[in-house]
Structure formats: C-alpha cells, structure tokens
Amino acid sequence: MLQNIRVVLVNTSHPGNIGGAARAMKNMGLSRLVLVEPQDFPSPEAVARASGASDILDSAQIVATLEEALVGCSQVFGTSARDRRIPWPLLDPRESAKACIEQVQLGAEVALVFGREYAGLTNEELQRCHFHVHIPADPDFSSLNLATAVQVLTYEVRMAWLAAEGLPTKMAKLETTSMLNTQPVTMDELEKFYGQLEATLVDIGFLDPLKPRHLMTRLRRLYGRSGISKLEMNILRGILTETQKTARGEPHKRREP
Amino acid sequence: MLQNIRVVLVNTSHPGNIGGAARAMKNMGLSRLVLVEPQDFPSPEAVARASGASDILDSAQIVATLEEALVGCSQVFGTSARDRRIPWPLLDPRESAKACIEQVQLGAEVALVFGREYAGLTNEELQRCHFHVHIPADPDFSSLNLATAVQVLTYEVRMAWLAAEGLPTKMAKLETTSMLNTQPVTMDELEKFYGQLEATLVDIGFLDPLKPRHLMTRLRRLYGRSGISKLEMNILRGILTETQKTARGEPHKRREP
Structure with a gap:
C-alpha cells in the first residue's frame, strides 16, 4: 500500500x-x-x-x-x-x-x-x-x-x-459497484480534462484567451477537490465533446438517423 | 508554556x-x-x-x-x-x-x-x-x-x-477575496443549476429526455459533494448560458462589438 x-x-x-x-x-x-x-x-x-x-x-x-x-x-x-x-x-x-x-x-x-x-x-x-x-x-x-x-x-x-x-x-471493501464507478481519476487524465475544458470555454466564447483572469484556476480548484471518479470523468469529457461539436455547428449525435 | x-x-x-x-x-x-x-x-x-x-x-x-x-x-x-x-x-x-x-x-x-x-x-x-x-x-x-x-x-x-x-x-485563511468566493451555494440555487444543466445537455444533444438513464443522478452526486461556492456557481451558470446560446446559434458574447 x-x-x-x-x-x-x-x-x-x-x-x-x-x-x-x-x-x-x-x-x-x-x-x-x-x-x-x-x-x-x-x-x-x-x-x-x-x-x-x-x-x-x-x-x-x-x-x-x-x-x-x-x-x-x-x-x-x-x-x-x-x-x-x-x-x-x-x-x-x-x-x-x-x-x-x-x-x-x-x-x-x-x-x-x-x-x-x-x-x-x-x-x-x-x-x-x-x-x-x-x-x-x-x-x-x-x-x-x-x-x-x-x-x-x-x-x-x-x-x-x-x-x-x-x-x-x-x-473491508463494501464496494459492489464496478471499479470504474469509484476508481479515482489520475492527474494526467485530470490535466487532459482541464485542457479540453479550457478549449471548450474558448469555443463557446465564455473564456477570452487574451483575458483569462482566474477562471481556469477557479475551475481547477472546484474539480480538483471533488475527487472525480473515472466514470464521472467520462461523463464530463462527453459533455465537453458534445459542446464542442455544437459550437462547430455539427449535428447532434442523438438526432442522427 | x-x-x-x-x-x-x-x-x-x-x-x-x-x-x-x-x-x-x-x-x-x-x-x-x-x-x-x-x-x-x-x-x-x-x-x-x-x-x-x-x-x-x-x-x-x-x-x-x-x-x-x-x-x-x-x-x-x-x-x-x-x-x-x-x-x-x-x-x-x-x-x-x-x-x-x-x-x-x-x-x-x-x-x-x-x-x-x-x-x-x-x-x-x-x-x-x-x-x-x-x-x-x-x-x-x-x-x-x-x-x-x-x-x-x-x-x-x-x-x-x-x-x-x-x-x-x-x-487562518487570508480573506482578501469577497464572501462570494467562499459562501456556499444554497439548495435552491443548486436545484436551479441542475435544471439548467439538464436543459443544456438536452440542447447539445448529450442527454436524451426519453432515455435519461442515470446521467443526472451521477452529475448530482458529483456536484453535490463538491461544496460549490456562490462564485463557482456563477461561473458554472455562465458556462451553461453560453453553451445554450451556442446551441441556438447565437453570436458569442466576447465577439460582439
């Protein structure tokens, strides 16, 4: 251990x-x-x-x-x-x-x-x-x-x-859920998430790369203390990917034939 | 002593x-x-x-x-x-x-x-x-x-x-930042956030209202344990609002004249 x-x-x-x-x-x-x-x-x-x-x-x-x-x-x-x-x-x-x-x-x-x-x-x-x-x-x-x-x-x-x-x-482990549910995300996975989050915020016009202020710092603090699991990270990354597609004007996944 | x-x-x-x-x-x-x-x-x-x-x-x-x-x-x-x-x-x-x-x-x-x-x-x-x-x-x-x-x-x-x-x-924490930074969000503010989050996920095509599965439950668990402050809530709500505008094809805030 x-x-x-x-x-x-x-x-x-x-x-x-x-x-x-x-x-x-x-x-x-x-x-x-x-x-x-x-x-x-x-x-x-x-x-x-x-x-x-x-x-x-x-x-x-x-x-x-x-x-x-x-x-x-x-x-x-x-x-x-x-x-x-x-x-x-x-x-x-x-x-x-x-x-x-x-x-x-x-x-x-x-x-x-x-x-x-x-x-x-x-x-x-x-x-x-x-x-x-x-x-x-x-x-x-x-x-x-x-x-x-x-x-x-x-x-x-x-x-x-x-x-x-x-x-x-x-x-004693009382975990009956799958490992993915509870397994904590690693630092490198978290960094990739922050990278995509930042890119997405630029895509939707929420973050001005020329005037970033403390936005990413604050978001890092929020997500950093949350103890995100691998499953939750998959969800968050999925949301960002769909948001980026939306920003590029691509059709929605669930509306596809 | x-x-x-x-x-x-x-x-x-x-x-x-x-x-x-x-x-x-x-x-x-x-x-x-x-x-x-x-x-x-x-x-x-x-x-x-x-x-x-x-x-x-x-x-x-x-x-x-x-x-x-x-x-x-x-x-x-x-x-x-x-x-x-x-x-x-x-x-x-x-x-x-x-x-x-x-x-x-x-x-x-x-x-x-x-x-x-x-x-x-x-x-x-x-x-x-x-x-x-x-x-x-x-x-x-x-x-x-x-x-x-x-x-x-x-x-x-x-x-x-x-x-x-x-x-x-x-x-002791140096409280030079405003109360807004650390004051925890209330339950009703959190519920409004979940409401807007769900609507946004539908807008970008990530959540199918007919097949919602456990998505909102999982997101509630994640954000619920994070102890979100009022300032952080403002940021999260701001991100959702911009995402919704993007999904409606409206121009970006920061690109406006």
Whole structure:
C-alpha cells in the first residue's frame, strides 16, 4: 500500500536534503522518490546523508517537470509555508496523511510534493495540487528544513497507515459497484480534462484567451477537490465533446438517423 | 508554556545535528536546548544547519551529565530505537506529546531526551527517564537522523499544545477575496443549476429526455459533494448560458462589438 505513495521533491538545491529525505522515507516505510530538476544529483553528499537509504536514491526517478512527476496520481498534496491569495483546500499533516491513506486503500496513487528550499512551490505548481499541506510551525519561524518536513509528513503517513492496518473493519471493501464507478481519476487524465475544458470555454466564447483572469484556476480548484471518479470523468469529457461539436455547428449525435 | 519543555541531546557527535535540532525546535516554538557533553560545540556547522535558529544555540546550556540536564524536571521522556530487555512504560510520539503538555499545563517542567547518533541512550540513561518514546519506524530501517527525530517529537508537542490551547492547526485563511468566493451555494440555487444543466445537455444533444438513464443522478452526486461556492456557481451558470446560446446559434458574447 505504501508503495503507492510517492515523494516528489521539486528543484532541490542541496543534495544533502535529497539524502535526508530518502532516509526519512525509508524510516517510515516509503520507497518511491521522484526528483523534478534537482540542481545537484547524483551526489556523494546525498548518499552520505541518506545513511543506508541509498537504494531509494538509486531508484529515484528524475524528471523535467512537475507534471511528469505526477503522472498516474489521483491525489496530490503540496506543502506550502506561505499564505495564498486564492484560498485552497488546506490540511494539516495529520489530515493529509489520513486522506492519503484513504486514497491508497482504494488502490490509487498519491504524491506528496515538496518545493524548493528557499522559495517553496510556485503558485502554478500549487495549483496542480488538490490539497495544500501546512505544517503548523511557529508563525515567527515557519520554514522547516526540507528533509525534516519530509520526515513530518511521512511520519504522519506511517501513523495513519498503522492505524488503518490496526482496524481491519475499516479495510473491508463494501464496494459492489464496478471499479470504474469509484476508481479515482489520475492527474494526467485530470490535466487532459482541464485542457479540453479550457478549449471548450474558448469555443463557446465564455473564456477570452487574451483575458483569462482566474477562471481556469477557479475551475481547477472546484474539480480538483471533488475527487472525480473515472466514470464521472467520462461523463464530463462527453459533455465537453458534445459542446464542442455544437459550437462547430455539427449535428447532434442523438438526432442522427 | 512551551518554555517549560527542554530538549536534551546526549553526547552528540555531529554539530550539524545540533544545528538541525535547534532549527526544528524553533520551528515548533520551543527554545530551551541542553547539551550533555557535545563532542564538537560550538561549531560553524551547527550555526549553518540552524539556519536562523542560532539564538537557540547561543542560549544552549552545556552540562557534563544527564543528571544535571534534568534538574527541575518532573517528567522525562527518553527516545529509544532499540528494544530493551527491561520493560518500561513505552509511548508513541503522540502519546508522549499529550503527556508532556498535560505536565506543563500543571506548571511542571519536562524534558525530551535524545541519545547518541549511533548508540542512542545507555540503559543507565534510559532508566532516568519516566517514559520511553519510540518513533514507529520501519523495523527494517529504524534509526532516524537525530535532527529529524527531534522534529517528529517537537512537531507532536506543538500539535498537542495547539489542541490544548484550542488553537487551529491550520493557518487562518487570508480573506482578501469577497464572501462570494467562499459562501456556499444554497439548495435552491443548486436545484436551479441542475435544471439548467439538464436543459443544456438536452440542447447539445448529450442527454436524451426519453432515455435519461442515470446521467443526472451521477452529475448530482458529483456536484453535490463538491461544496460549490456562490462564485463557482456563477461561473458554472455562465458556462451553461453560453453553451445554450451556442446551441441556438447565437453570436458569442466576447465577439460582439
């Protein structure tokens, strides 16, 4: 179950922090590390700080964009130290871990995303996350070391996982409906949906590409928190496709002979 | 209250870990650090890793024995990675933090004691502790970095303190946006939306009124659980209105003169 949880480090400056994060992960029983544009990796410093968890460094996946790092994930938790202008679903580490374990219990994959040492995640990156996680640090000194932040989140994940394993009645699956009904959509499928949604809104004249304002941000927030299933996604994509046909003046499917 | 909680590091080898522990403490609102026979302190490496928490290093108390470090404490929690031959009251980090906060609420002083990087605390030192704390790591890789172990314990202390004080574990949302953004939509507004959604799906030929199947039920379930705000509802209604205009062949709003 824990293997469905990946830790994503974005644009990390210090290889020591990558090593420290790997060690924290392995301590907590996690194994899948994804590095988005690490500034200095592989590195002997990372291996030294990993202190026995170098197998996690060896199997780490290195990618160029956060989007690539999130392929296959149905829920993404992004850590954020800063206040945001646009409110977003905000969880503390414990709530995040609980939500995370609930997802992997459904067979889904989830990602815990950590930003740069000094600048965190950009607003654009944060908008790719379903939830923002804030470690409730002292407001006067709130920036945690990257590896210790990974430790706090993965510790809570392990605590939630142990709790879940200790209560087998919660694990019992009562799902009689088909997998498609409840299987959560993945990040890449969600991105394709946003792409088609945006194109459709342009087609019907609702979105002006020259003045997009916050429209897509707001729609991403709405659909991002909805936990859309694969079946629901099929419906939403179908609606968009019919809308686009209508905008192009094509005949309606059900009116065809 | 948190000033009554001291962190005691016993015979630490690496000054970087002392700095990392100081940073973790300050992040979580703790300030009192006691070092029992540190092997290399003060040290520029400690200051570098403290990353702004050097005030905690400057005011750290350096003592020769654990006994001195614990003067004035009424409850002592000792971290232990190893199984012990002699059974001892054992708590997980969350239980320890709760007990710790209960003590300081009574005006008592407590200590969280962390052992050497490789050897932990000796049996003699562990017997000076009222409770042993075990971080539930993967049994196959259970030795945490010292600073991250301090982070886990002090994080739990802060979570317990916030709960005891009735303080939120999440940042207060910066409400610079209007109420419209977050105010939830009412049931009747939601029903009007479903009505327009159904009409629109008929207009674009996606829904056959003679064979509706479960389409509206599924869409109701999706949007019903999303907690749509008034602002989001305005956006969704706007999209439907433009879609309906498009279906009637009316010109696009934004293309009008």
